[in-house]
Amino acid sequence: MSIFFHEQLYRTKAVMAKLKNYPIIICGAGALGANIAENLARSGFDKLTVIDRDRIEERNLSTQPYYRPDVGAFKAKILANNLYRAIGTKVDAKTKELTPANATQLLKDSQLIVDVFDNSVARQAVKDYAQQLSIPCLHAGLSTDYGEVIWNEFYRVPSEVNDDVCDYPLARNLVMLTVAVACEAIVSFIAIAELRNFSITQKDLTVQSLFL
Amino acid sequence: MANIFKLINQIAIAEAQLHTTQFLAPCVKGGRVRTRVAGMSYTFTPKPSKFEGWGIFQAVDEKTATVVEEADLPQIVEYLQHFSQIRLRLAHQLRGQTWLAYPVNEVDMHQRLKIVKPLAVHLVTEGVTFEQIIVRWNGHSSWFEEIDRRTDPVIVETLQSAVKQLIHAEELQFKGMTPEILTVYELATRRIEGFTQSQQDEKRLRKALQMGGATLTQFHDRSDYWTVDWTTADGVRHSSAIAKTDLTVVSSGICLSGRDRDFDLQSLVGVMEKQEW
Numbered sequence: 001m002s003i004f005f006h007e008q009l010y011r012t013k014a015v016m017a018k019l020k021n022y023p024i025i026i027c028g029a030g031a032l033g034a035n036i037a038e039n040l041a042r043s044g045f046d047k048l049t050v051i052d053r054d055r056i057e058e059r060n061l062s063t064q065p066y067y068r069p070d071v072g073a074f075k076a077k078i079l080a081n082n083l084y085r086a087i088g089t090k091v092d093a094k095t096k097e098l099t100p101a102n103a104t105q106l107l108k109d110s111q112l113i114v115d116v117f118d119n120s121v122a123r124q125a126v127k128d129y130a131q132q133l134s135i136p137c138l139h140a141g142l143s144t145d146y147g148e149v150i151w152n153e154f155y156r157v158p159s160e161v162n163d164d165v166c167d168y169p170l171a172r173n174l175v176m177l178t179v180a181v182a183c184e185a186i187v188s189f190i191a192i193a194e195l196r197n198f199s200i201t202q203k204d205l206t207v208q209s210l211f212l
Numbered sequence: 213m214a215n216i217f218k219l220i221n222q223i224a225i226a227e228a229q230l231h232t233t234q235f236l237a238p239c240v241k242g243g244r245v246r247t248r249v250a251g252m253s254y255t256f257t258p259k260p261s262k263f264e265g266w267g268i269f270q271a272v273d274e275k276t277a278t279v280v281e282e283a284d285l286p287q288i289v290e291y292l293q294h295f296s297q298i299r300l301r302l303a304h305q306l307r308g309q310t311w312l313a314y315p316v317n318e319v320d321m322h323q324r325l326k327i328v329k330p331l332a333v334h335l336v337t338e339g340v341t342f343e344q345i346i347v348r349w350n351g352h353s354s355w356f357e358e359i360d361r362r363t364d365p366v367i368v369e370t371l372q373s374a375v376k377q378l379i380h381a382e383e384l385q386f387k388g389m390t391p392e393i394l395t396v397y398e399l400a401t402r403r404i405e406g407f408t409q410s411q412q413d414e415k416r417l418r419k420a421l422q423m424g425g426a427t428l429t430q431f432h433d434r435s436d437y438w439t440v441d442w443t444t445a446d447g448v449r450h451s452s453a454i455a456k457t458d459l460t461v462v463s464s465g466i467c468l469s470g471r472d473r474d475f476d477l478q479s480l481v482g483v484m485e486k487q488e489w
Contacts, residue, residue: 069338069359081285085358090286 003087004044015191016044022190023047025107027098027126028116029075030054031063031170032140035179036114037079038065041089043183048089051106052076053097059166063175098122103129113137114186119164124157136189140182144169147178149185149198174202226250230271236283236291238266238355240334241308245269245277264308265335266291292357295348296324299360300333301392302343303399309356311336314396316344316363325349330399341400342371364388371397375404380412413438413456417477420459424481437462440477444485452480 002008008016024045026037029052037050052075056066060075070078080093098106098117103125107113113135115126123139130137130152137152181198188194230249237245241264246255256277258269266288269277283291298321300313311333315321318328333347336356344363347354370386374397381398401407418428421442429441429449441451453462454477461472461480475483 069340084285084289 003042007043011044011187011191015187018190019044019187020046022111023049023109024112024114024186025049025051025110026114026116027051027107027122028118029064029079030060030116030118031175032116032142032179032182033114034064034066034075034079035175036116036140036182037091038083039179039183040186041083041091042087043187046089049092049094049110050076050079051094051096051098053095063170063172098125100125100128107135110135112186112189114182115139116141116182120157120159121164124160127152127155127157136195138182138185138189140178142170142174142178145171145174145202147174147181147198147200149178149182149196149200151185151195151197153195154197171202173205174200177205222250223252226252227274230254230274234268234270234280235277236266236268236287238291238335239263240310289357292348292355295350295355297357298324298347298349298354300331300345300347300354301396302333302336302339302341302345303330303396304341304403305339306332309335309337309339311339311356312399313345313347313354314392314399316360316392318392330395340368341375342368342396344368367393371400375401378407378415380407380415416459417454420477421481424478425485426481442481444481446485448484450484452477 004016011019022045024040024047026033026040026048029037029050033050033052037048041048054075056064056070056073056075056078058071060066061068061071064075065082066075066078074093074095076093076095080091083089083091094106096102096106099122107126107129113126113130115123115137116139117123117126126137127139129135138149139152139155140149141147141158178200181200185196185198188196226249233247233249235247237247239245239258241262243258244255245258245267246253247269248254254271254274256269256271257275258267259272259276259278263279266283267279268281268283268287270280271277299316301316303312303314305311312330313333314330315328322328331347331354333345333354333356336345338359344360344367346357346360348357367388371393374384381394381401384394384397413433414428414431417431417438417440421428425445426442429443431438431440434453436457437453437455439451440454441449443449454460455462459477461475461477463472
Protein backbone atom coordinates (compact mmCIF):
# COMPACT_ATOMS: atom_id res chain seq x y z
CA MET A 1 0.00 0.00 0.00
CA SER A 2 1.29 3.45 -0.89
CA ILE A 3 2.00 6.13 1.72
CA PHE A 4 -0.40 8.26 -0.30
CA PHE A 5 -3.25 5.74 -0.23
CA HIS A 6 -5.85 8.09 1.27
CA GLU A 7 -4.82 11.02 -0.92
CA GLN A 8 -5.10 8.81 -4.00
CA LEU A 9 -8.61 7.69 -3.04
CA TYR A 10 -9.57 11.37 -2.97
CA ARG A 11 -7.59 12.69 -5.96
CA THR A 12 -7.65 9.64 -8.31
CA LYS A 13 -4.68 7.68 -9.59
CA ALA A 14 -4.27 9.83 -12.70
CA VAL A 15 -3.98 13.06 -10.71
CA MET A 16 -1.57 11.47 -8.24
CA ALA A 17 0.70 10.41 -11.12
CA LYS A 18 0.74 14.02 -12.35
CA LEU A 19 1.57 15.37 -8.89
CA LYS A 20 4.38 12.86 -8.39
CA ASN A 21 6.23 13.91 -11.52
CA TYR A 22 5.56 17.65 -11.45
CA PRO A 23 8.76 19.57 -10.62
CA ILE A 24 8.16 22.45 -8.23
CA ILE A 25 10.65 24.93 -6.85
CA ILE A 26 9.72 26.45 -3.48
CA CYS A 27 11.47 29.73 -2.80
CA GLY A 28 11.69 29.98 0.99
CA ALA A 29 11.71 27.41 3.79
CA GLY A 30 10.13 29.50 6.53
CA ALA A 31 6.63 29.40 8.01
CA LEU A 32 4.93 29.11 4.62
CA GLY A 33 7.69 27.47 2.57
CA ALA A 34 8.64 24.70 4.99
CA ASN A 35 5.03 23.78 5.68
CA ILE A 36 4.10 23.94 1.99
CA ALA A 37 7.07 21.70 1.14
CA GLU A 38 6.09 19.24 3.85
CA ASN A 39 2.43 19.33 2.80
CA LEU A 40 3.24 18.79 -0.87
CA ALA A 41 5.70 15.98 -0.13
CA ARG A 42 3.21 14.23 2.13
CA SER A 43 0.54 14.70 -0.57
CA GLY A 44 2.60 12.79 -3.12
CA PHE A 45 4.83 15.39 -4.85
CA ASP A 46 8.19 13.79 -5.51
CA LYS A 47 10.15 16.42 -7.43
CA LEU A 48 10.56 19.28 -5.01
CA THR A 49 13.34 21.83 -4.76
CA VAL A 50 13.62 24.23 -1.83
CA ILE A 51 15.75 27.38 -1.90
CA ASP A 52 16.54 29.19 1.34
CA ARG A 53 19.75 30.69 2.68
CA ASP A 54 18.50 31.15 6.28
CA ARG A 55 19.34 29.13 9.35
CA ILE A 56 16.85 27.91 11.94
CA GLU A 57 16.27 30.17 14.92
CA GLU A 58 14.50 29.33 18.15
CA ARG A 59 11.57 31.64 17.37
CA ASN A 60 10.91 29.66 14.15
CA LEU A 61 9.92 26.53 16.08
CA SER A 62 6.36 27.71 16.74
CA THR A 63 5.41 27.96 13.08
CA GLN A 64 7.94 25.85 11.21
CA PRO A 65 8.40 22.06 11.25
CA TYR A 66 11.85 22.03 12.85
CA TYR A 67 13.16 20.68 16.16
CA ARG A 68 15.14 22.23 18.98
CA PRO A 69 18.39 20.44 18.07
CA ASP A 70 18.05 21.91 14.56
CA VAL A 71 18.59 25.51 15.74
CA GLY A 72 21.57 26.97 13.87
CA ALA A 73 21.34 24.59 10.90
CA PHE A 74 20.26 25.52 7.35
CA LYS A 75 16.46 25.40 7.00
CA ALA A 76 16.49 23.90 3.51
CA LYS A 77 18.95 21.17 4.50
CA ILE A 78 17.08 20.13 7.64
CA LEU A 79 13.75 20.22 5.80
CA ALA A 80 15.11 17.92 3.10
CA ASN A 81 16.62 15.55 5.67
CA ASN A 82 13.42 15.44 7.74
CA LEU A 83 11.25 14.64 4.73
CA TYR A 84 13.64 11.98 3.50
CA ARG A 85 13.67 10.33 6.92
CA ALA A 86 9.90 10.66 7.27
CA ILE A 87 8.63 9.43 3.91
CA GLY A 88 11.66 8.88 1.69
CA THR A 89 11.06 11.91 -0.54
CA LYS A 90 14.31 13.38 -1.83
CA VAL A 91 13.95 17.15 -1.72
CA ASP A 92 16.67 19.10 -3.53
CA ALA A 93 17.88 21.64 -0.96
CA LYS A 94 19.70 24.77 -2.10
CA THR A 95 21.14 26.85 0.73
CA LYS A 96 21.81 29.92 -1.38
CA GLU A 97 20.46 33.45 -1.42
CA LEU A 98 18.35 34.06 -4.51
CA THR A 99 19.19 37.35 -6.20
CA PRO A 100 18.37 38.86 -9.63
CA ALA A 101 21.90 37.83 -10.63
CA ASN A 102 21.55 34.12 -9.87
CA ALA A 103 17.77 33.68 -10.34
CA THR A 104 18.25 32.11 -13.77
CA GLN A 105 20.77 29.63 -12.46
CA LEU A 106 18.74 28.65 -9.39
CA LEU A 107 15.33 28.53 -11.06
CA LYS A 108 16.26 26.92 -14.37
CA ASP A 109 14.29 23.86 -15.47
CA SER A 110 11.37 24.83 -13.23
CA GLN A 111 7.81 24.10 -14.34
CA LEU A 112 6.17 25.77 -11.36
CA ILE A 113 7.60 28.20 -8.84
CA VAL A 114 6.16 28.89 -5.40
CA ASP A 115 7.37 32.18 -3.98
CA VAL A 116 7.17 32.35 -0.20
CA PHE A 117 10.20 34.51 0.48
CA ASP A 118 10.08 36.92 3.40
CA ASN A 119 11.46 39.94 1.55
CA SER A 120 10.43 42.00 -1.47
CA VAL A 121 13.83 42.02 -3.17
CA ALA A 122 13.88 38.26 -3.58
CA ARG A 123 10.15 38.16 -4.39
CA GLN A 124 10.71 40.70 -7.19
CA ALA A 125 13.56 38.59 -8.60
CA VAL A 126 11.33 35.50 -8.68
CA LYS A 127 8.39 37.42 -10.19
CA ASP A 128 10.59 38.93 -12.93
CA TYR A 129 12.15 35.58 -13.81
CA ALA A 130 8.77 33.81 -13.99
CA GLN A 131 7.27 36.61 -16.06
CA GLN A 132 10.20 36.72 -18.46
CA LEU A 133 10.14 32.99 -19.11
CA SER A 134 6.34 32.59 -18.80
CA ILE A 135 6.67 30.04 -16.02
CA PRO A 136 3.68 29.60 -13.70
CA CYS A 137 4.48 31.17 -10.34
CA LEU A 138 2.34 31.21 -7.23
CA HIS A 139 3.05 33.82 -4.57
CA ALA A 140 1.88 33.19 -1.02
CA GLY A 141 2.32 35.73 1.75
CA LEU A 142 1.10 36.75 5.17
CA SER A 143 0.32 40.01 6.84
CA THR A 144 -0.81 40.55 10.41
CA ASP A 145 -4.24 39.01 10.07
CA TYR A 146 -4.60 37.95 6.48
CA GLY A 147 -2.90 35.84 3.88
CA GLU A 148 -2.70 35.95 0.09
CA VAL A 149 -2.28 33.23 -2.50
CA ILE A 150 -1.89 34.92 -5.91
CA TRP A 151 -0.58 33.84 -9.31
CA ASN A 152 2.11 35.92 -10.99
CA GLU A 153 -0.22 37.72 -13.43
CA PHE A 154 -2.04 39.51 -10.61
CA TYR A 155 0.69 39.66 -7.99
CA ARG A 156 2.19 42.94 -6.81
CA VAL A 157 5.42 42.79 -4.80
CA PRO A 158 4.68 44.46 -1.41
CA SER A 159 7.58 46.93 -1.41
CA GLU A 160 10.28 48.26 -3.67
CA VAL A 161 12.85 48.26 -0.88
CA ASN A 162 14.24 45.53 1.30
CA ASP A 163 11.50 44.90 3.88
CA ASP A 164 13.11 41.88 5.54
CA VAL A 165 12.10 42.13 9.21
CA CYS A 166 12.18 39.54 11.94
CA ASP A 167 9.71 40.88 14.50
CA TYR A 168 6.18 40.61 13.22
CA PRO A 169 2.89 39.24 14.52
CA LEU A 170 2.14 35.79 13.16
CA ALA A 171 -0.68 33.39 14.02
CA ARG A 172 0.08 29.72 13.45
CA ASN A 173 -3.49 28.95 12.49
CA LEU A 174 -3.39 31.56 9.74
CA VAL A 175 -0.10 30.07 8.53
CA MET A 176 -1.55 26.58 8.33
CA LEU A 177 -4.72 27.79 6.63
CA THR A 178 -2.70 29.70 4.03
CA VAL A 179 -0.48 26.65 3.48
CA ALA A 180 -3.51 24.46 2.84
CA VAL A 181 -5.03 27.00 0.44
CA ALA A 182 -1.75 27.45 -1.45
CA CYS A 183 -1.30 23.68 -1.80
CA GLU A 184 -4.86 23.30 -3.04
CA ALA A 185 -4.25 26.10 -5.58
CA ILE A 186 -1.15 24.21 -6.82
CA VAL A 187 -3.03 20.92 -7.13
CA SER A 188 -5.91 22.65 -8.96
CA PHE A 189 -3.45 24.15 -11.43
CA ILE A 190 -1.74 20.84 -12.14
CA ALA A 191 -4.92 18.75 -12.22
CA ILE A 192 -7.29 21.04 -14.15
CA ALA A 193 -5.09 23.99 -15.25
CA GLU A 194 -7.10 26.42 -13.17
CA LEU A 195 -5.40 29.53 -11.76
CA ARG A 196 -7.16 30.23 -8.49
CA ASN A 197 -6.29 33.29 -6.39
CA PHE A 198 -7.22 33.58 -2.73
CA SER A 199 -7.35 36.03 0.12
CA ILE A 200 -7.56 34.44 3.56
CA THR A 201 -8.29 36.02 6.91
CA GLN A 202 -8.47 34.68 10.44
CA LYS A 203 -12.24 35.03 10.11
CA ASP A 204 -12.18 32.18 7.61
CA LEU A 205 -11.44 30.01 10.60
CA THR A 206 -14.78 30.96 12.18
CA VAL A 207 -16.53 27.96 13.63
CA GLN A 208 -20.30 27.98 13.24
CA SER A 209 -22.32 26.51 16.05
CA LEU A 210 -24.25 23.46 15.10
CA PHE A 211 -27.86 23.66 16.23
CA LEU A 212 -29.66 20.36 16.13
CA MET B 213 49.97 -20.99 -13.46
CA ALA B 214 48.64 -17.44 -13.89
CA ASN B 215 50.20 -15.32 -16.56
CA ILE B 216 52.11 -12.58 -14.71
CA PHE B 217 51.76 -10.12 -17.59
CA LYS B 218 48.03 -10.67 -17.60
CA LEU B 219 47.86 -9.94 -13.86
CA ILE B 220 49.95 -6.79 -14.24
CA ASN B 221 47.69 -5.71 -17.03
CA GLN B 222 44.64 -6.26 -14.82
CA ILE B 223 46.16 -4.14 -12.05
CA ALA B 224 46.95 -1.39 -14.56
CA ILE B 225 43.34 -1.40 -15.74
CA ALA B 226 42.09 -1.29 -12.14
CA GLU B 227 44.37 1.67 -11.39
CA ALA B 228 43.20 3.50 -14.48
CA GLN B 229 39.64 2.82 -13.38
CA LEU B 230 40.47 4.17 -9.92
CA HIS B 231 41.32 7.62 -11.28
CA THR B 232 37.99 7.91 -13.08
CA THR B 233 35.87 6.64 -10.19
CA GLN B 234 34.30 8.80 -7.52
CA PHE B 235 33.46 7.06 -4.28
CA LEU B 236 31.47 7.76 -1.13
CA ALA B 237 33.16 7.28 2.22
CA PRO B 238 32.96 8.41 5.83
CA CYS B 239 36.00 10.23 7.14
CA VAL B 240 37.00 11.11 10.70
CA LYS B 241 39.25 14.10 11.34
CA GLY B 242 42.84 13.16 10.56
CA GLY B 243 41.70 9.74 9.37
CA ARG B 244 41.85 7.98 6.02
CA VAL B 245 39.27 6.83 3.54
CA ARG B 246 39.07 3.46 1.87
CA THR B 247 37.41 2.09 -1.23
CA ARG B 248 37.53 -1.04 -3.35
CA VAL B 249 37.91 -0.89 -7.11
CA ALA B 250 37.97 -4.04 -9.26
CA GLY B 251 38.43 -6.18 -6.16
CA MET B 252 41.40 -4.19 -4.88
CA SER B 253 41.34 -2.14 -1.68
CA TYR B 254 42.81 1.36 -1.71
CA THR B 255 43.44 3.60 1.28
CA PHE B 256 43.78 7.35 0.79
CA THR B 257 44.68 10.41 2.78
CA PRO B 258 41.86 12.90 2.21
CA LYS B 259 42.51 16.33 0.81
CA PRO B 260 41.89 18.67 2.63
CA SER B 261 43.45 16.64 5.42
CA LYS B 262 41.17 18.21 8.06
CA PHE B 263 38.01 17.01 6.36
CA GLU B 264 35.52 15.34 8.69
CA GLY B 265 32.21 13.93 7.51
CA TRP B 266 30.65 12.01 4.66
CA GLY B 267 32.28 12.89 1.37
CA ILE B 268 32.34 12.06 -2.29
CA PHE B 269 36.02 11.50 -3.06
CA GLN B 270 38.07 11.37 -6.23
CA ALA B 271 41.45 9.65 -6.25
CA VAL B 272 44.31 11.94 -7.29
CA ASP B 273 47.01 9.27 -7.05
CA GLU B 274 47.49 6.00 -5.16
CA LYS B 275 47.74 7.82 -1.82
CA THR B 276 45.53 10.90 -2.00
CA ALA B 277 41.85 11.51 -2.68
CA THR B 278 40.23 14.94 -2.89
CA VAL B 279 36.82 15.80 -1.49
CA VAL B 280 34.60 16.55 -4.50
CA GLU B 281 31.61 17.46 -2.36
CA GLU B 282 29.83 16.54 0.84
CA ALA B 283 27.51 13.58 0.47
CA ASP B 284 23.79 14.20 0.96
CA LEU B 285 21.53 12.26 3.27
CA PRO B 286 20.04 9.81 0.71
CA GLN B 287 23.57 8.81 -0.36
CA ILE B 288 24.67 8.33 3.24
CA VAL B 289 21.57 6.28 4.08
CA GLU B 290 22.13 4.07 1.03
CA TYR B 291 25.70 3.42 2.15
CA LEU B 292 24.73 2.69 5.76
CA GLN B 293 21.98 0.28 4.78
CA HIS B 294 24.62 -2.33 3.99
CA PHE B 295 25.51 -2.68 7.67
CA SER B 296 23.87 -3.92 10.87
CA GLN B 297 21.77 -1.45 12.79
CA ILE B 298 22.30 -1.14 16.54
CA ARG B 299 20.90 1.18 19.19
CA LEU B 300 23.32 2.91 21.54
CA ARG B 301 23.19 5.68 24.11
CA LEU B 302 25.80 8.45 23.96
CA ALA B 303 28.05 8.75 27.01
CA HIS B 304 30.48 11.52 26.14
CA GLN B 305 32.42 13.14 23.33
CA LEU B 306 35.86 11.63 22.69
CA ARG B 307 37.09 14.08 20.02
CA GLY B 308 35.54 15.96 17.12
CA GLN B 309 32.42 14.12 16.02
CA THR B 310 33.47 10.88 17.71
CA TRP B 311 31.56 9.86 20.85
CA LEU B 312 31.71 7.01 23.30
CA ALA B 313 28.41 5.15 23.51
CA TYR B 314 26.98 2.06 25.17
CA PRO B 315 24.37 -0.47 23.98
CA VAL B 316 20.77 0.24 24.89
CA ASN B 317 20.18 -3.49 25.21
CA GLU B 318 23.16 -5.69 26.08
CA VAL B 319 21.40 -8.96 25.22
CA ASP B 320 20.31 -7.71 21.82
CA MET B 321 23.80 -6.39 21.14
CA HIS B 322 25.36 -9.72 22.10
CA GLN B 323 23.00 -11.64 19.83
CA ARG B 324 23.72 -9.39 16.87
CA LEU B 325 27.43 -8.66 17.18
CA LYS B 326 28.71 -11.05 19.85
CA ILE B 327 30.21 -8.11 21.71
CA VAL B 328 29.00 -5.97 24.59
CA LYS B 329 31.25 -3.02 25.31
CA PRO B 330 31.39 0.75 25.01
CA LEU B 331 31.90 1.71 21.38
CA ALA B 332 33.38 4.76 19.69
CA VAL B 333 30.77 6.13 17.28
CA HIS B 334 31.99 8.34 14.44
CA LEU B 335 30.43 11.33 12.67
CA VAL B 336 27.87 12.04 15.36
CA THR B 337 26.38 15.26 14.01
CA GLU B 338 23.60 15.65 16.56
CA GLY B 339 25.40 14.62 19.72
CA VAL B 340 23.84 15.29 23.10
CA THR B 341 24.98 13.37 26.17
CA PHE B 342 22.64 10.45 27.02
CA GLU B 343 20.77 10.70 23.70
CA GLN B 344 19.72 7.33 22.28
CA ILE B 345 21.02 6.89 18.74
CA ILE B 346 20.89 4.48 15.84
CA VAL B 347 24.30 3.34 14.63
CA ARG B 348 25.57 1.13 11.82
CA TRP B 349 28.32 -1.34 12.60
CA ASN B 350 30.52 -2.45 9.70
CA GLY B 351 32.50 -5.00 11.66
CA HIS B 352 35.29 -2.59 12.53
CA SER B 353 33.75 0.81 13.22
CA SER B 354 30.36 2.22 14.12
CA TRP B 355 28.88 5.13 12.22
CA PHE B 356 26.13 7.44 13.44
CA GLU B 357 22.90 7.18 11.48
CA GLU B 358 20.34 9.23 13.39
CA ILE B 359 18.82 10.10 16.74
CA ASP B 360 16.43 7.34 17.80
CA ARG B 361 13.05 9.02 17.76
CA ARG B 362 11.36 6.06 19.45
CA THR B 363 13.04 6.63 22.79
CA ASP B 364 11.49 8.51 25.70
CA PRO B 365 13.12 11.99 25.81
CA VAL B 366 12.42 12.22 29.54
CA ILE B 367 15.22 9.69 30.18
CA VAL B 368 17.79 12.07 28.65
CA GLU B 369 16.48 15.01 30.66
CA THR B 370 16.44 12.98 33.88
CA LEU B 371 20.04 11.87 33.39
CA GLN B 372 21.23 15.37 32.48
CA SER B 373 19.49 16.75 35.54
CA ALA B 374 21.13 14.06 37.72
CA VAL B 375 24.55 15.14 36.43
CA LYS B 376 23.84 18.75 37.36
CA GLN B 377 22.88 17.65 40.87
CA LEU B 378 26.08 15.56 41.12
CA ILE B 379 24.05 12.44 41.86
CA HIS B 380 26.34 9.44 41.98
CA ALA B 381 25.54 6.35 39.93
CA GLU B 382 24.88 4.36 43.11
CA GLU B 383 22.18 6.81 44.10
CA LEU B 384 20.62 7.07 40.66
CA GLN B 385 17.10 5.75 40.52
CA PHE B 386 14.11 6.58 38.35
CA LYS B 387 11.25 4.83 36.62
CA GLY B 388 12.42 3.10 33.48
CA MET B 389 16.08 2.93 34.49
CA THR B 390 17.95 -0.09 33.11
CA PRO B 391 21.38 -1.54 33.93
CA GLU B 392 22.56 -0.22 30.55
CA ILE B 393 21.47 3.32 31.43
CA LEU B 394 23.39 3.02 34.69
CA THR B 395 26.52 1.99 32.78
CA VAL B 396 26.18 4.95 30.42
CA TYR B 397 25.74 7.25 33.41
CA GLU B 398 28.91 5.87 35.00
CA LEU B 399 30.82 6.30 31.73
CA ALA B 400 29.60 9.87 31.36
CA THR B 401 30.15 11.00 34.94
CA ARG B 402 33.54 9.37 35.36
CA ARG B 403 35.16 12.33 33.60
CA ILE B 404 33.13 15.08 35.18
CA GLU B 405 34.48 17.14 38.02
CA GLY B 406 32.56 16.35 41.20
CA PHE B 407 32.19 12.73 40.24
CA THR B 408 35.65 11.51 41.24
CA GLN B 409 35.59 8.70 43.75
CA SER B 410 37.14 10.87 46.45
CA GLN B 411 34.55 13.60 45.99
CA GLN B 412 31.78 11.03 45.98
CA ASP B 413 33.12 9.42 49.14
CA GLU B 414 33.27 12.77 50.88
CA LYS B 415 29.73 13.59 49.80
CA ARG B 416 28.49 10.25 51.10
CA LEU B 417 30.16 10.63 54.48
CA ARG B 418 29.15 14.27 54.87
CA LYS B 419 25.55 13.41 54.08
CA ALA B 420 25.41 10.55 56.62
CA LEU B 421 26.89 12.74 59.36
CA GLN B 422 24.60 15.66 58.51
CA MET B 423 21.55 13.44 58.90
CA GLY B 424 22.75 12.61 62.39
CA GLY B 425 23.43 16.26 63.17
CA ALA B 426 27.24 16.15 62.97
CA THR B 427 29.85 17.53 60.58
CA LEU B 428 32.74 15.93 58.76
CA THR B 429 36.22 17.23 59.56
CA GLN B 430 38.34 14.92 57.41
CA PHE B 431 38.65 11.30 56.36
CA HIS B 432 41.36 8.92 55.23
CA ASP B 433 41.24 5.94 52.96
CA ARG B 434 42.26 2.68 54.62
CA SER B 435 41.59 0.21 51.85
CA ASP B 436 38.26 -1.38 52.84
CA TYR B 437 37.29 1.27 55.40
CA TRP B 438 37.77 4.96 56.19
CA THR B 439 38.92 6.62 59.35
CA VAL B 440 36.52 9.48 59.72
CA ASP B 441 37.14 12.53 61.89
CA TRP B 442 33.90 14.22 62.72
CA THR B 443 32.42 16.68 65.20
CA THR B 444 29.10 16.53 67.05
CA ALA B 445 26.78 19.53 67.33
CA ASP B 446 28.18 20.34 70.77
CA GLY B 447 31.72 20.52 69.32
CA VAL B 448 33.16 17.19 70.53
CA ARG B 449 35.54 15.56 68.05
CA HIS B 450 35.50 11.84 67.27
CA SER B 451 37.42 9.46 65.05
CA SER B 452 35.69 6.34 63.81
CA ALA B 453 36.48 3.54 61.41
CA ILE B 454 33.64 3.20 58.90
CA ALA B 455 33.13 0.41 56.36
CA LYS B 456 33.13 1.61 52.75
CA THR B 457 30.47 -0.81 51.62
CA ASP B 458 27.50 0.27 53.76
CA LEU B 459 28.93 2.87 56.17
CA THR B 460 28.59 0.50 59.14
CA VAL B 461 30.86 1.12 62.09
CA VAL B 462 34.05 -0.95 62.07
CA SER B 463 35.36 0.73 65.18
CA SER B 464 33.52 3.53 66.90
CA GLY B 465 36.33 4.76 69.14
CA ILE B 466 34.38 3.98 72.30
CA CYS B 467 33.30 0.72 73.83
CA LEU B 468 30.17 -0.58 72.16
CA SER B 469 30.48 -4.01 73.76
CA GLY B 470 31.49 -5.56 70.46
CA ARG B 471 28.28 -4.34 68.84
CA ASP B 472 29.95 -1.72 66.64
CA ARG B 473 28.66 -3.42 63.49
CA ASP B 474 25.06 -2.85 64.66
CA PHE B 475 25.48 0.87 63.92
CA ASP B 476 26.19 2.94 60.91
CA LEU B 477 27.79 6.37 60.71
CA GLN B 478 24.49 8.22 60.95
CA SER B 479 23.22 6.35 64.02
CA LEU B 480 26.65 6.50 65.61
CA VAL B 481 26.29 10.27 65.99
CA GLY B 482 23.31 9.84 68.31
CA VAL B 483 25.08 7.12 70.25
CA MET B 484 28.14 9.31 70.80
CA GLU B 485 26.09 12.32 71.82
CA LYS B 486 24.03 10.33 74.33
CA GLN B 487 26.88 7.99 75.33
CA GLU B 488 24.28 5.33 75.99
CA TRP B 489 26.86 2.60 75.77
